[in-house]
Amino acid sequence: MLASPTRQVFHQTDRDQAADHFFKWASSEHWNPGHKGLDIKLLHSADPKGFFFSTVDPPSNTTTTEQLHPEKDEVVSIVSAVRYGEDQGWIGYYIASPKYRGRGYGIATWNRAIDHLTPDTRESIGLDGVMTQVENYRKSGFTQSSWLNExxxxxxxxxxxxxxxxxxxxxxxxxxxxxxxxxxxxxxxxxxxxxxxxxxxxxxxxxxxxxxxxxxxxxxxxxxxxxxxxxxxxxxxxxxxxxxxxxxxxxxxxxxxxxxxxxxxxxxxxxxxxxxxxxxxxxxxxxxxxxxxxxxxxxxxxxxxxxxxxxxxxxxxxxPCLRMWKGKIPDHxxxxxxxxxxxxxx
CATH class of the missing domain: 3.40.630.90 (Aminopeptidase)
Structure with a gap:
C-alpha cells in the first residue's frame, strides 16, 4: 500500500519557541549558541515574524517497508529570515532534522524564509554559509561574497x-x-x-x-x-x-x-x-x-x-564560512x- 501524501506546515515562532527550538537545534549541530538561549530571544525581537519551523502532517496509511515518517507535531526543519529596514535581510539557523534530510523539508522551509524577505524587493540578503553548502547557496542566488570568516x-x-x-x-x-x-x-x-x-x-x-x-x-x-x-x-x-x-x-x-x-x-x-x-x-x-x-x-x-x-x-x-549575498553587497x-x-x- 502506498502512503497518502504528506503536507508540510510552516509555523512562525514566538519568543519562547525560538529560544527552545533554535537553541536545541543549534546545540545539536555544535554551533555553540549563547548560554540558555538568551541571545536567541534578543535576535527574535529583531524580527518577530522572521523565525520559522516546519512540521509534517503524517500520511494516514503506511506500510512497514516504507521510509520513516515524522510524527505529528515533530519539527523537521528551522530557519530564521530577519528583515533589517526596507532593503536588507539575513538568513540564519538553516537546519533540517538529520533523520529526514534529503526529503525536501529543508529547502521548502528555506523557500518560506526567502518569501518572508522578498515581498518588497530587498537589494541585499546576506548569510554566512558553511563551506559544504556554498555551492547550494550560489544556486539559490547568493552569488556575491564579501569575505571569508575565520x-x-x-x-x-x-x-x-x-x-x-x-x-x-x-x-x-x-x-x-x-x-x-x-x-x-x-x-x-x-x-x-x-x-x-x-x-x-x-x-x-x-x-x-x-x-x-x-x-x-x-x-x-x-x-x-x-x-x-x-x-x-x-x-x-x-x-x-x-x-x-x-x-x-x-x-x-x-x-x-x-x-x-x-x-x-x-x-x-x-x-x-x-x-x-x-x-x-x-x-x-x-x-x-x-x-x-x-x-x-x-x-x-x-x-x-x-x-x-x-x-x-x-x-x-x-x-571557516563565507559571507554571501543575494543582490548587492552593502558598502563597507x-x-x-x-x-x-x-x-x-x-
Whole structure:
C-alpha cells in the first residue's frame, strides 16, 4: 500500500519557541549558541515574524517497508529570515532534522524564509554559509561574497595572564585612557549603529543598540560590552566623546562568543579584546558559571590587521564560512571589522 501524501506546515515562532527550538537545534549541530538561549530571544525581537519551523502532517496509511515518517507535531526543519529596514535581510539557523534530510523539508522551509524577505524587493540578503553548502547557496542566488570568516579560538586566561599580561594589568588598574563599559554614561549608544554600517554595511540601528544593552547591563550573566572613547574628539549631535571602537562577549555552551569587535585600528581592537578577557576571567573567579574560559571570534580574512593580531596570539582558525549575498553587497570598510556580531544574524 502506498502512503497518502504528506503536507508540510510552516509555523512562525514566538519568543519562547525560538529560544527552545533554535537553541536545541543549534546545540545539536555544535554551533555553540549563547548560554540558555538568551541571545536567541534578543535576535527574535529583531524580527518577530522572521523565525520559522516546519512540521509534517503524517500520511494516514503506511506500510512497514516504507521510509520513516515524522510524527505529528515533530519539527523537521528551522530557519530564521530577519528583515533589517526596507532593503536588507539575513538568513540564519538553516537546519533540517538529520533523520529526514534529503526529503525536501529543508529547502521548502528555506523557500518560506526567502518569501518572508522578498515581498518588497530587498537589494541585499546576506548569510554566512558553511563551506559544504556554498555551492547550494550560489544556486539559490547568493552569488556575491564579501569575505571569508575565520573562527579564531583561544584562551581568555592565557590572554590575560601570559600573552598580554602587561596590558591586562593596566586595564585592571583602570590605566587605559578612554576604555569604559558600554553602560558608562559617557558612551553615546546612538553612535554604534553608524559604526556598524560603516564597517560591515548592515543597517539595523535598533538591533545594534539592543545588542549593546544586552551585553552592557547583565554582569551576573557574564555578558560584557566595552568601548574606547576619544580623548579629544566629540560627536557633533550629542557632544559626547567619539567612539573609536566597541566590543561584546557572551557565554555560550563550550566557550565565550565574542562579537562584534569594531575598531579604528588594531591597537584599539586589542585593548577591547583584552578588556573583555579581563572582565570574563574576573567574573568566573567571583561567581563561577562553568563555561570554559575560551574565546571564539569570527574575523574577516580581508582585514589584514585582524588576521595579524590573531595570528600573533596563535589563535587558530577552527571554522571557516563565507559571507554571501543575494543582490548587492552593502558598502563597507572591512578594515574596521575585527570580529563580526554573530554568524546567525550577521
Amino acid at each position: 573562527r579564531r579560538h583561544g584562551s581568555a586566561v592565557d590572554l590575560v595572564e601570559k600573552q598580554e599580561r602587561e596590558l591586562a594589568d593596566k586595564i585592571s588598574r583602570n590605566e587605559v585612557e578612554g576604555l569604559v563599559l558600554l553602560s558608562d554614561p559617557q558612551v553615546d549608544l546612538d553612535q554604534l549603529p553608524g559604526i556598524e554600517t560603516k564597517y560591515c554595511g548592515l543597517k539595523r540601528p535598533q538591533f545594534v543598540k539592543d545588542w549593546a544593552l544586552f551585553h552592557a547591563n547583565h554582569p551576573e550573566e557574564h555578558r560584557v560590552g566595552v568601548a574606547i572613547l576619544s580623548s579629544d574628539k566629540k560627536d557633533e549631535k550629542s557632544g559626547k566623546p567619539l567612539v573609536l571602537g566597541y566590543a561584546c562577549v557572551r557565554p555560550a555552551i563550550s566557550s565565550y562568543r565574542v562579537g562584534p569587535v569594531y575598531a579604528v585600528d588594531g591597537d584599539v581592537a586589542k585593548k577591547l579584546l583584552v578588556k573583555l578577557a579581563v572582565d570574563v576571567v574576573s567574573a568566573e573567579k567571583q561567581s563561577p558559571l562553568g563555561v570554559p574560559l575560551m574565546f571564539d571570534i569570527d574575523i574577516p580574512d580581508k582585514n589584514p590587521a585582524a588576521v595579524k593580531m590573531f595570528d600573533g596570539l596563535g589563535w587558530k582558525n577552527t571554522f 570598510d572591512v578594515n574596521g571589522v575585527f570580529g563580526v556580531t554573530t554568524l546567525e544574524v550577521g
